[in-house]
Amino acid sequence: QQQVKQSPQSLIVQKGGISIINCAYENTAFDYFPWYQQFPGKGPALLIAIRPDVSEKKEGRFTISFNKSAKQFSLHIMDSQPGDSATYFCAASNSDYKLSFGAGTTVTVRA
């Protein structure tokens, strides 16, 4: 069964706009929530991660929002740029190496 559900499957945003990707999880034991960015032909690369003791984490134009009671977390890409066009995966783990990934969101930023 899919432990982490991600939506939307794809999105298109204009340059300068905000991209929002949502993820929901079932396992309340998860305590580490990373986001990965993947460009065509490359492997997923860690973008930003959050733990459930904080509700928000920001790194540059990327922000994770975390809602523990709703078991949801989201990635916001502010001022989206064409170079942000990629596939984004949310993931979760229970303090170990076994990452459970969402199905991915393909983001296209139009110039």
Added chain:
Amino acid sequence: NAGVMQNPRHLVRRRGQEARLRCSPMKGHSHVYWYRQLPEEGLKFMVYLQKENIIDESGMPKERFSAEFPKEGPSILRIQQVVRGDSAAYFCASSPSLAGTGGETQYFGPGTRLLVL
């Protein structure tokens, strides 16, 4: 420092054949993790290996699949007697020490796309 390397990048096999996927971790990394991505799904953990040891194979199918990480050379994921349901992207990741919440990040390779005809 070269990243994680996987080959082949694309592999086509007929049903019943064997598939061998290779993963060379980043230099200095001794921990290797394999994931499988089925169409329209996220990556799923398969196995965690250290040099000459299988540490956790809880995500591996019980039959036909095996993995190794020898003292010398790349890690190998081997699929015997492939079936169409094995068609997927297989990703390898590596880390210099144990990955986890308080530990190292996993660095992923570009993946091998396996197609079984």
